Amino acid sequence: MTPPIRFGLIGVDSPHAPSFTRLFGNGVDGAVPGGTVTHAWKGEAASDFPLSLDRIDSFADEVSGLGVTLCDSPEAVAEACDALLIVASDARTHPHYFERVVRYGKPIYVDTRFAPTLAEARTMLAQAQASGTLVLAGSPKRFTPEFQAARGGARVREVTLDGALPTQPGHPGLSWYGVHLVDLAVAALGAGPEAITVDAGKQGSFTTVTSVTVRWGNERVADMKGESQWNPLTTGRLTTDEGVREFSIEAGPSMLVGLLKGIVDSIHRGTPNVPLREILSIVAIVEAANKSLEAGLPVSVGRSS
Structure with a gap:
């Protein structure tokens, strides 16, 4: 059998962080086989974004309690994992977080809100092309x-x-x-x-x-x-x-299963789960x-x- 893909979370101030972790489970007999979350970086909560400030510590504790290793930087997560899940709830952080890990050339899923502006989204896709990174996205x-x-x-x-x-x-x-x-x-x-x-x-x-x-x-x-x-x-x-x-x-949580199965399948195929032009159109x-x-x-x- 192919070993489960080792996923790393970048930013954990979203309920998707613990939900993704639980749905993947051990990568074999969970709701979504083929992947498991092994490492995470807590992220940085913006002072003007209460939804992040109020949840980031509790979600970090929850993810850690599920057996995920918390790292001091997104780079450390990228080094330890096969693929990355940028699940930080504040979309304004996505371009910078993406820039910090894209150079590792590993598949990256950017959760729901890909980027705040079209210019930033284009830059992210250009960075991915330069490093050979598979970009995954989508609600x-x-x-x-x-x-x-x-x-x-x-x-x-x-x-x-x-x-x-x-x-x-x-x-x-x-x-x-x-x-x-x-x-x-x-x-x-x-x-x-x-x-x-x-x-x-x-x-x-x-x-x-x-x-x-x-x-x-x-x-x-x-x-x-x-x-x-x-x-x-x-x-x-x-x-x-x-x-x-x-x-x-x-x-x-059950609404997330199709997304996660698609991410695993796309990584194995080496193809985007959402056409890049559709990412830009959104x-x-x-x-x-x-x-x-x-x-x-x-x-x-x-x-x-």
């Missing part, structure tokens, strides 16, 4: 059986998505939880969106996204909406050449949505090729 929701069954193989013309749209400090608009909806839209309609319109509402003194429309060529369109309060359900409706298909996804949509939110006007999406 767990894209890999769920519910979405995969609805997506099928038919051409999708329209996507309607409804899910939570809360924000966090430093993560406005779609940058926090809305990126899950963006990922599903790109998974269904492909790379290369052209224009975006954002409708906003007020939550106290904050302006929040209530709905987003993204247009591709050939009259393909995605409509995304949701409330500012988090809830575990994401629902969708795909209009395809073969008819209408609907799906519903509930957040929880970042481009989120960035354009923030610009539309600030301007109060439709904006074009930055080139994602």
